[in-house]
Amino acid sequence: MSRKSRGINAERDLIHKFWKEGWAAMRAAGSGSSQFPSPDVLAGNNIRKLAIECKLTTSPRQYFTKKEVNELQFFSEKFGAEPWFAVKFFHEPWYFFTVEDMKETGVSYAVTVEQARSRGVEFKELLE
Amino acid sequence: MSRKSRGINAERDLIHKFWKEGWAAMRAAGSGSSQFPSPDVLAGNNIRKLAIECKLTTSPRQYFTKKEVNELQFFSEKFGAEPWFAVKFFHEPWYFFTVEDMKETGVSYAVTVEQARSRGVEFKELLE
Numbered sequence: 001m002s003r004k005s006r007g008i009n010a011e012r013d014l015i016h017k018f019w020k021e022g023w024a025a026m027r028a029a030g031s032g033s034s035q036f037p038s039p040d041v042l043a044g045n046n047i048r049k050l051a052i053e054c055k056l057t058t059s060p061r062q063y064f065t066k067k068e069v070n071e072l073q074f075f076s077e078k079f080g081a082e083p084w085f086a087v088k089f090f091h092e093p094w095y096f097f098t099v100e101d102m103k104e105t106g107v108s109y110a111v112t113v114e115q116a117r118s119r120g121v122e123f124k125e126l127l128e
Numbered sequence: 129m130s131r132k133s134r135g136i137n138a139e140r141d142l143i144h145k146f147w148k149e150g151w152a153a154m155r156a157a158g159s160g161s162s163q164f165p166s167p168d169v170l171a172g173n174n175i176r177k178l179a180i181e182c183k184l185t186t187s188p189r190q191y192f193t194k195k196e197v198n199e200l201q202f203f204s205e206k207f208g209a210e211p212w213f214a215v216k217f218f219h220e221p222w223y224f225f226t227v228e229d230m231k232e233t234g235v236s237y238a239v240t241v242e243q244a245r246s247r248g249v250e251f252k253e254l255l256e
Binding site: 015016019022023024025026027028029030035036038039042043044045046047049075076078079080081 | 143144147150151152153154155156157158163164166167170172173174175177203204206207208209
């Protein structure tokens with residue numbers, strides 16, 4: 001299975017989790033195909049809307065480029081959603097972060113698996 | 129250009145219109161790829177969220193199957209969005225309908241170009 005397919009499968013798994021909890025969630029059409037920013041996943045219920053940028057990695061450290069961060073924040077502000085960054089490290093659950101939870105490293109924001117365990121929010125907490 | 133490409137182009141044109149008006153909008157990933165319902169287009173601002181099923185046609189009559197209608201209503205209820213049906217007839221602007229605006233015809237809901245002109249809501253009105 002390709003890297004891209006694994007990423008899409010991970011996003012589908014996340015969407016499944018939202019529906020199981022009574023939320024609606026959907027994947028955005030291929031982000032390269034549009035001149036406008038869109039999150040990987042958009043989830044909502046009658047109270048909250050979450051715009052989520054998702055990364056699947058086998059590395060112990062994951063980066064989000066400043067462009068990805070800015071675009072998610074821009075989309076979220078216009079749409080009226082909370083911007084969240086999600087990372088699925090190998091053999092770990094999904095962890096969710098706000099931009100403030102990540103470490104700025106010049107051209108990008110980084111999060112390690114250790115930081116994920118200490119500062120990340122797990123799925124059930126995200127919905128609380 | 130294929131029928132599918134024309135449909136996608138029409139959806140992109142609609143998304144462009146939303147951004148131009150200060151809303152955020154996105155296309156959903158290919159609907160066949162998910163076991164969960166999702167609208168063709170999801171648009172939002174800080175006040176409203178619109179889940180839209182889009183059809184482009186050269187025929188003077190357009191149908192939405194009951195499955196499409198039910199799925200859009202189900203998604204919208206869970207997500208917390210207004211369900212809207214949009215049709216772009218040949219040489220006409222986009223017209224938007226609620227399910228009540230359409231005629232039930234047994235297995236589907238139908239709308240003709242004449243009904244669109246009299247009962248449909250145009251883009252600018254939709255945002256009011």
